[in-house]
Amino acid sequence: MNTDSIWNHQVRTSGDRTTVELAGEFDMNSARQLQDLLQKAVESTDTTEVDLARVSFIDSTTISALIAAWNTANDTGHHFSVINLSRPARRALAITGLLGLLTADTPGKTPAEPPPALPDGSGTGHHARNGAGYRVRHTAGPDLGRP
Amino acid sequence: MSADRPLGNDDPVSGMPARPVVLLSCPFTATTVADLRHAVAAQVVTAGLTGDQGDDFVLAVHELVTNAVRHGGGAGELVLHRDDDTLTCEIVDHGGTPDSLPVRLPAANVPGGRGLWLAHHLTGTLLLTHRPGGTTATVNVCLTPEQPGTADSAASTHIGLGSGGPTEGTQP
Numbered sequence: 192m193n194t195d196s197i198w199n200h201q202v203r204t205s206g207d208r209t210t211v212e213l214a215g216e217f218d219m220n221s222a223r224q225l226q227d228l229l230q231k232a233v234e235s236t237d238t239t240e241v242d243l244a245r246v247s248f249i250d251s252t253t254i255s256a257l258i259a260a261w262n263t264a265n266d267t268g269h270h271f272s273v274i275n276l277s278r279p280a281r282r283a284l285a286i287t288g289l290l291g292l293l294t295a296d297t298p299g300k301t302p303a304e305p306p307p308a309l310p311d312g313s314g315t316g317h318h319a320r321n322g323a324g325y326r327v328r329h330t331a332g333p334d335l336g337r338p
Numbered sequence: 339m340s341a342d343r344p345l346g347n348d349d350p351v352s353g354m355p356a357r358p359v360v361l362l363s364c365p366f367t368a369t370t371v372a373d374l375r376h377a378v379a380a381q382v383v384t385a386g387l388t389g390d391q392g393d394d395f396v397l398a399v400h401e402l403v404t405n406a407v408r409h410g411g412g413a414g415e416l417v418l419h420r421d422d423d424t425l426t427c428e429i430v431d432h433g434g435t436p437d438s439l440p441v442r443l444p445a446a447n448v449p450g451g452r453g454l455w456l457a458h459h460l461t462g463t464l465l466l467t468h469r470p471g472g473t474t475a476t477v478n479v480c481l482t483p484e485q486p487g488t489a490d491s492a493a494s495t496h497i498g499l500g501s502g503g504p505t506e507g508t509q510p
């Protein structure tokens with residue numbers, strides 16, 4: 192099989208908003224192209240949404256491309272998020288703890304309301320967990336977990 | 339995990355447990371990663387592992403194959419075999435042995451480093467055997483009978499490499 196044929200994309204730009212629709216399977220052989228695609232979108236418009244409705248497979252290299260684009264948006268004050276997550280995409284991002292980060296808007300602008308205080312009273316909007324070296328970002332946005 | 343279960347495929351003559359049945363054995367490179375993933379997925383479904391549990395095992399195997407291609411010399415061999423009710427996949431690479439393997443989940447805004455963590459977390463079992471010429475990564479899953487309504491359950495018991503899953507992945 193030609194590994195290039197298992198995924199495709201469509202880019203729609205309207206004003207300052209770009210929607211990147213992805214479809215198919217995404218792995219290490221598509222990661223570089225995906226990253227270039229997303230970086231270009233993030234750099235050229237204020238708001239980038241990546242539609243994952245027709246994505247049937249993503250892996251850690253795909254996640255890396257999404258995070259890289261999120262970082263670029265965050266660094267440049269732009270907005271980046273994933274929308275319409277298919278079941279495989281949602282599961283992979285949920286398991287890796289990135290569902291909240293990638294479905295919420297980037298903090299390119301100051302949120303209208305501060306994050307709610309955490310049960311431990313720290314109220315910082317972040318907490319480290321079990322010394323595992325990762326953090327889960329809590330925002331005041333909608334419930335991003337499973338329905 | 340199969341030791342406590344009655345063996346359903348004993349050799350009818352000797353009465354001894356049947357030997358592992360090799361379901362898939364093939365070399366791979368970067369260009370065959372997708373084909374291999376499809377082949378593994380087909381065998382996993384045939385073995386009775388469906389839904390999220392099957393998808394999780396396929397993703398775990400895929401991550402180990404990807405790791406072998408990217409960090410283990412660019413190529414390797416995959417062997418998928420079934421021993422009674424246990425499905426085991428071995429991914430053999432020929433890369434150098436790294437000083438340390440990143441099995442911990444990185445911070446959310448760090449792009450890479452989630453492959454081995456996923457392989458471990460999705461299966462609850464990840465054995466990395468360092469050989470003189472490379473590394474063999476092994477994951478397995480118990481082919482438990484289908485129980486409707488438990489598709490979201492973890493593949494097997496999670497052991498403590500690194501930590502438990504993130505909040506978002508473990509909340510009901």
